[in-house]
Amino acid sequence: xxxxxxxxxxxxxxxxxxxxxxxxxxxxxxxxxxxxxxxxxxxxxxxxxxxxxxxxxxxxxxxxxxxxxxxxxxxxxxxxxxxxxxxxxxxxxxxxxxxxxxxxxxxxxxxxxxxxxxxxxxxxxxxxxxxxxxxxxxxxxxxxxxxxxxxxxxxxxxxxxxxxxxxxxxxxxxxx
Numbered sequence: 001x002x003x004x005x006x007x008x009x010x011x012x013x014x015x016x017x018x019x020x021x022x023x024x025x026x027x028x029x030x031x032x033x034x035x036x037x038x039x040x041x042x043x044x045x046x047x048x049x050x051x052x053x054x055x056x057x058x059x060x061x062x063x064x065x066x067x068x069x070x071x072x073x074x075x076x077x078x079x080x081x082x083x084x085x086x087x088x089x090x091x092x093x094x095x096x097x098x099x100x101x102x103x104x105x106x107x108x109x110x111x112x113x114x115x116x117x118x119x120x121x122x123x124x125x126x127x128x129x130x131x132x133x134x135x136x137x138x139x140x141x142x143x144x145x146x147x148x149x150x151x152x153x154x155x156x157x158x159x160x161x162x163x164x165x166x167x168x169x170x171x172x173x174x175x176x
Contacts, residue, residue: 038142042105045148050087050102056163096174111135122169
């Protein structure tokens with residue numbers, strides 16, 4: 001007989017419904033349609049998605065810096081939170097920055113800044129020349145039953161593969 005475990009199931013949504021009911025009991029204000037508000041759902045999903053990206057980036061940068069710790073400290077990667085934003089952040093090394101930014105509740109952009117103000121597009125393959133002046137856009141798609149998926153150039157995004165790609169590209173480009 002196979003047993004089912006529920007350890008990895010996200011229960012945040014049910015906790016939020018319970019808290020809304022408690023608030024409803026205390027305030028007398030009823031919000032019956034909050035689970036159908038795509039704007040609010042996208043707002044929460046984009047913050048959560050960028051947090052997932054940042055968590056992975058921090059893990060990989062920490063590991064990279066550990067390996068580089070015995071070497072020149074100028075090769076360390078630094079992570080900075082961007083002020084006046086919910087959770088935008090950037091990495092910095094050798095005058096190159098990669099910026100992860102939530103431009104709208106359904107749009108995350110990722111781009112390089114070189115020498116303070118030159119916007120560069122990260123490469124997607126070995127034939128592409130770096131330097132296109134556009135950031136990559138990862139867009140949310142609201143599907144059936146308000147399921148939100150993140151897409152890049154029309155394809156669903158695997159957050160682990162995406163982070164690995166951008167971190168590798170940043171480290172290779174900033175090593176110069």
